[in-house]
Amino acid sequence: MAKKLGLKQRYGLLTRGLDWETSYQPMDKVFPEATFEGIKIKDWDKWQDPFRLTMDAYWKFQSEKERKLYAVLDSFAQNNGQLSISDVRYLNAVKLFITGVSPLEYQAHRGFAHAGRQLPGVGPRIAAQMQSLDELRHAQTQIHTISHYNKFFDGMHEFPHMHDRVWYLSVPKSFFDDARTAGPFEFMIAIGFAFEYVLTNLLFVPFMSGAAYNGDMATVTFGFSAQSDESRHMTLGIEVIKFLLEQHPDNLPIVQKWVDKWFWRGYKVLGLVAMMMDYMLPKKVMSWKEAWEIYFEQAGGALFEDLARYGLKPPKYHEQATADAEHLSHQNWSIFYNYTQAAAFHTWLPEDDEMAWLSEKYPNTFDKYYRPRFEQWRQMEKDGNRFYNNALPQLCQTCQIPMAYTEPGDPTTICFRESEYKGDKYHFCSDGCKDIFDNEPEKFSQSWLPVHQIFQGNCGGADLGDVLKWYNMNVGADNMDQNVSPEQALWDKWQAERSRVAAE
């Protein structure tokens, strides 16, 4: 081949020319997971990949981004970038990210590698494999970025260990475990479409803008480095759903069920982001409610209007999620305030100016339902009686979050839902979580619920101290209220030194 091939030709050869029908083994043995979910594919060649990326171009592009990122990270470390953040409280968002989100990047790496291996079509197989490599890179670069903060601050040192064990981290972990133990098509709809396309802006925009607003230039740089990958991932997500719906009318009810399930699963995980935005950022970007309006109601609304031509409906209970936006962050922050003694990050009560911001952003609910709670807790703290909940909470069997959410339309009553399976009761925080269980009780009756595991004796012992040790928590530093934390004391000392130097 004398002539050098163009990118389009090389992609064509990679995704069409290199594939073959196997002869030693039948194709259904080579791709054993291709049919059991009931998805019917007539013609894999109809797959369109607008990026048409080849491996050599991929390596070249990624290595350039990598070089730039590490140059910035080096200078961040040399210039003591940790001193430029808005306030020490900001780091709690970073802790939530490294313990709760970065391990999901790794899970996504594994999931897309698996889906890529199992999809019989070579176009999506290659796109999934490239996304798998991206996700591995995201996990690695996030760990490198955040490792600098780990030199000075608490709660980040055991992130993979904690991800597997700590009660609230079972929320994001079980979300991905659920996706990765599904078939390849469900995984592609769960992560590729519902998470990476529909909900991704509610995860990455808040964290990356939060970093930018709060002086965390290291995380911002990581965000830029991942941006072009994200647009490729979104394209894969939207392509996969259109492809499945175009291939066979029988695919519609299956895909609809997955869209309903994974919207609700993803929305529940994003509750952690909601509280991060409204309570953890010293300099706020926007409220959760505003973010939900922009990224779900408007963007998602337009998306589902577009998908209506395939007969696909917007996800079930999306109106509920929209109504919940008035309450979600306040209820979640309350959970963590209740249980800060068992969390690997700190909580605190909003200051007066933050309460004013919350009143302005949530005029229908904050002053009426939540400000009085925070004021009561503030009084108790002042009296030397900082409120902690000393019993373990009841958890939702599906999302694994403490059952803290209230009845639709009644913020004063906890929402309890129940099902029965094989003679045992199962409890849920919402109709959405109950539906998911009822569709797959075989799967969700096996959930590893942290509270129940503690009572079974599988988590280091019966006392809180035993369990925290089993979590590898540095007790007294990683947990408890921000105000009594060693890193608050360290930060205050740094600030005092700075003002002393400035005065001289």
Next chain:
Amino acid sequence: MGVIALDPDYASKVAPADTLDKFHGNQLVYIHWEEHLMFCAALAFPFPPGMPFGAILAEILPTFYGIHPDFEKIDWGKVRWTVDGKDITPDPEKSLADHGVGHKSLIRFWTPGLTGVNGLATV
């Protein structure tokens, strides 16, 4: 509806994680004080089925709910109780099982006149 699995016999191999036999003689019980949402969720406990209901009244509730300013004002004769949605009248001498409390039962109670700090159920 059931799970769609690669293994057609999957459903028959399922072993639910939280069956009664795994709790060393205890059963899971959830307790919730209504209209006092300072406590973010119902509380979970491992209790022996033979435990007298009185132990909940005398030990469990004061230990875990006693910090709330409403707690000392409760008139226990007026409290309304449900177990898994059915009304009950507690007898302190009788066991949890006698009250219909089984594995993973939910006990809810309402304290009339006491609905949170300043009457706000979310506090």
